[in-house]
Amino acid sequence: MFELDLRSRAPMYEQLVEKIKELIINNVLKPDEQLPTVRVLAGELTINPNTIQKAYRELEHRGYIYSVPGKGSFVRPAVPGNNAARLRILEKELSIIVTEMRYLGAPPQEIITRIKTQLFKDEGGNVDD
Numbered sequence: 001m002f003e004l005d006l007r008s009r010a011p012m013y014e015q016l017v018e019k020i021k022e023l024i025i026n027n028v029l030k031p032d033e034q035l036p037t038v039r040v041l042a043g044e045l046t047i048n049p050n051t052i053q054k055a056y057r058e059l060e061h062r063g064y065i066y067s068v069p070g071k072g073s074f075v076r077p078a079v080p081g082n083n084a085a086r087l088r089i090l091e092k093e094l095s096i097i098v099t100e101m102r103y104l105g106a107p108p109q110e111i112i113t114r115i116k117t118q119l120f121k122d123e124g125g126n127v128d129d
Contacts, residue, residue: 002016002019002044003019004016012047013052013058014055016045016051017055020035020055020059021059021064024065024075031076032075032077034071035056035065035073035074038053038056059073060073062086063076063086101114
């Protein structure tokens with residue numbers, strides 16, 4: 001389920017955070033689903049358990065998972081309306097991306113079309129709907 005790039009410059013825990021986050025966002029990991037234990041995942045990936053623990057702590061800090069003492073870590077269900085701080089951070093990231101696209105010569109309409117494509121990609125809808 002999890003594959004890390006050993007040649008990547010990105011630290012292992014960051015790669016793991018991004019991979020788990022992607023699986024949660026794409027609904028591969030369902031709300032309240034239990035994640036593999038630190039020990040099991042460390043064995044599967046053959047990396048230090050502290051690396052897994054650090055990734056899990058970061059995911060919990062970002063609000064993607066929660067832990068139950070003695071039980072493990074679980075996917076946190078999305079709570080609409082309770083994400084103002086995270087949305088502000090993402091808005092800043094989007095601003096940086098849009099600015100870079102403009103710098104690279106993308107006209108505003110193309111940027112809007114690309115954003116609409118991303119919005120409707122998983123819903124099977126048409127950009128022009």
